[in-house]
Structure formats: structure tokens, C-alpha cells
Amino acid sequence: MALTVVLMWSTVASAFKLTLSLISPLQMLWLAVLTSCIILAITAGVKGKLTLARQYLTESPAYFLLLALINPTLYYLILFAAYDQLPAQQALALNYTWAVALSILAVPFLGQRFTLKNLISIVLAYSGVLVIATQGDLLALNFKNPFGVALGLGSSLFFASYWIMNTRKPRDAIASLLLCFGLSLPILTCLMLWQGGFSAMPWQAVGGGIYIGTFEMGFAFLLWMQAMRMSDNTALLSNLAYLSPPLSLLLLAVIVGEQVMISTITGLIMIISGVLFQQFRKRPA
Numbered sequence: 001m002a003l004t005v006v007l008m009w010s011t012v013a014s015a016f017k018l019t020l021s022l023i024s025p026l027q028m029l030w031l032a033v034l035t036s037c038i039i040l041a042i043t044a045g046v047k048g049k050l051t052l053a054r055q056y057l058t059e060s061p062a063y064f065l066l067l068a069l070i071n072p073t074l075y076y077l078i079l080f081a082a083y084d085q086l087p088a089q090q091a092l093a094l095n096y097t098w099a100v101a102l103s104i105l106a107v108p109f110l111g112q113r114f115t116l117k118n119l120i121s122i123v124l125a126y127s128g129v130l131v132i133a134t135q136g137d138l139l140a141l142n143f144k145n146p147f148g149v150a151l152g153l154g155s156s157l158f159f160a161s162y163w164i165m166n167t168r169k170p171r172d173a174i175a176s177l178l179l180c181f182g183l184s185l186p187i188l189t190c191l192m193l194w195q196g197g198f199s200a201m202p203w204q205a206v207g208g209g210i211y212i213g214t215f216e217m218g219f220a221f222l223l224w225m226q227a228m229r230m231s232d233n234t235a236l237l238s239n240l241a242y243l244s245p246p247l248s249l250l251l252l253a254v255i256v257g258e259q260v261m262i263s264t265i266t267g268l269i270m271i272i273s274g275v276l277f278q279q280f281r282k283r284p285a
Contacts, residue, residue, distance in 0.1 A: 001227035002240045008215040008223075010247035014255045015216070016080065017088040019208030025080030027197045030188045031209020032217060033072055037185055039218030040178040053175040053182075063169065067176070068183035071162040072217070079155035085148030088252050089260055090132050092245060093268040094152030099275045100125040101160035109164050121278035128270025129153065136263035173225045181217070242272050 019028050044050050057064055082091040100122055106112040133149045166176070192198055214220075245268055252258045 001223050001230070003243075005220050005224045005227065006240055006243050006247070008220045009241070009244045011251060012212060012216040013083075013088045013092045013248040014251045015208055015211050016083045016091075017252070017256050017258075019205055019212065020080065020084050022202050022205035022208070024195075024197065025077060025084055026188070026191055026195060027201060027205070028080055028209050028212065029072070029076050030185075030192050030197065031201075031206060032076070032213035033181055033185050033188055035210045035213025036072075036217040036221075037178075037181045039214065039222070040174065040181055043222055044174050044178045047174060049172060049175045049178070052172055053178050056171060056175055057179055060169075063165075064176075064179045065183055067162065067165060068180045068187065070158050070165070072181060073184045073187055075155055075158040075162065078151050078158060082148055082151035082155060085151060086145055087258055087261075087264075088256060089249055089258055089264045091148070091152050092248055092252075093132050093264055093271060094129060094149065095156055095159075096242075096245065096268070096271050096275065097125055097129060097153060098156035098159040100271075100278070101156045102163055103278055105157075105160050105164050110167060117278060121274040123274075124277065125271045125274030128267040128274065130267075131263050131270065132267035134263070135261060136266065174222070177221060239276065242276070245272065 016028075041050075044053060079091070079095060082094065085091075086094075103112075103118050103121065107114045107118075129149070133144070133146070135144050249260050249265070249268075253260050
């Protein structure tokens with residue numbers, strides 16, 4: 001199941017870039033969230049979780065509205081804007097800093113200790129960001145697209161914040177996801193009306209939005225949750241997700257025609273090394 005999700009996620013960077021060549025980030029997100037809502041609603045209905053979702057919403061409406069604003073609304077809007085501004089390979093790599101951002105936010109919000117391991121992980125990962133942002137020209141510190149880089153890093157902060165909030169109040173995953181996507185849809189619909197986003201969209205773009213809602217969000221999230229439940233080694237399972245970036249880079253080169261830069265590969269290796277170093281635990285003697 002986890003490897004199936006990895007394969008799904010490996011294709012979405014190409015899908016983002018191709019779809020964004022036809023429509024705006026907001027239009028793409030609206031299509032994806034609508035698709036994901038349908039998938040999650042059907043799943044919740046089949047598993048008898050609709051009543052639970054209604055109960056959660058009644059108990060904590062402000063909490064779930066805030067969650068929905070963070071993810072999928074702001075997280076994906078900022079992430080898709082980063083993909084619109086940057087080569088997909090760079091946006092992809094920058095987004096993987098969310099796990100390091102999570103370790104930083106966990107100190108003030110979850111009361112976790114800041115350790116030397118955290119510091120080394122942060123330095124390693126954000127040095128990788130610097131390599132990507134300057135396209136390897138570190139001495140000149142000539143940032144090629146600082147706004148795009150800020151968007152890519154900003155998306156990681158929103159995603160980390162979402163997981164911090166979930167950790168503080170753990171709930172049933174399917175019911176929570178349905179509420180987050182369900183509450184996000186009217187927000188995005190209002191933004192679409194304000195921006196005139198409901199103008200005619202090419203069928204290829206509609207297909208791209210549906211694909212993203214299915215394989216980046218809906219089915220991917222559900223399969224990943226099921227894999228986590230079935231596994232007795234969640235750390236190993238989480239590390240499988242890092243098979244996705246190299247596959248994504250390969251597909252970007254083949255499908256989108258992006259020439260993969262050495263600086264992107266170097267920076268991505270540094271970011272993933274920082275994340276994995278943070279997860280490393282000494283075996284007991």
C-alpha cells in the first residue's frame with residue numbers, strides 16, 4: 001500500500017506543472033478539493049464515519065475551520081503558487097523541508113526539547129535549500145527566484161502547523177480529513193467567484209485537477225493511513241516516502257521535459273539527509 005502511494009505521489013509534480021500551464025493555482029486546487037471531498041465522503045459513508053464527522057463539527061467548529069484554512073486551503077494554494085513560480089523540481093525539493101519545520105515548531109507548541117540532533121538536521125536541510133535557491137552559486141548568494149523559494153518554504157510551515165494541531169488533538173483520520181476538505185470547499189468556491197475562476201477551463205485542466213484530487217489527496221491519503229495502521233514499523237514506512245522525490249525528478253524530465261539541475265539533486269539529498277538524520281535512533285546495546 002505504501003509503495004502504491006509513493007508511486008502516486010511521484011506523478012503529481014508533473015501533474016501540477018502540466019495543469020498549471022492551463023489554469024491558475026486556485027482553479028486547480030478547487031477541482032482537486034472537490035474530487036477529494038467526493039472520495040472522502042463516499043469512504044466515510046461506507047465506513048460509518050459520517051455521524052462521527054458531524055459530532056466533531058458540532059463539538060469543535062472553530063478548530064476544524066482553522067484546520068481547513070491551513071490544510072488544504074492555504075497549504076496547497078501556497079504550494080501550487082510555488083510550482084507556478086519555480087521549476088517543478090525546485091518546488092518539490094523545498095516542500096520536503098516540512099518535516100524539519102515540524103521539529104522546530106514542536107519545541108514551542110508541543111514542549112519538546114531542542115537537541116543537537118535537531119540543530120544538525122536543520123543546518124543540513126536548510127543548507128540544501130540554499131543550494132537549490134542559488135542553483136549552486138553559493139558564494140555569490142544570487143537567489144534566482146526569492147519569491148518562489150519563499151512560497152515553497154512557506155508551504156512547508158503550513159503543513160507542519162497542520163500536523164502540530166493534529167498531534168495536540170488526535171481524532172479519527174477519515175472523519176477529520178472529510179471535515180477539513182469539506183469546510184475548505186466553500187472557502188475556495190467563494191475565492192473562485194471573487195476571482196472569476198469559473199470561466200471555461202480546458203478539459204485537459206479539469207482532468208488534471210481530478211487526477212490531483214485523486215492521487216495526491218483522496219485515495220493517496222486513505223491508502224497511506226491504512227498502511228500506517230497495518231505496519232508495525234511506522235518509521236520505516238515513513239522513510240519509504242523519500243523514494244518519491246527521485247522518481248518525481250525522473251518523471252519531470254521525461255513527461256514535462258525539465259532538465260534536472262545538479263544543484264536540485266544536491267540540495268534534495270541534503271534536505272532528505274537532514275530529515276533522516278533527525279529520525280535516527282541509536283540501537284540499544
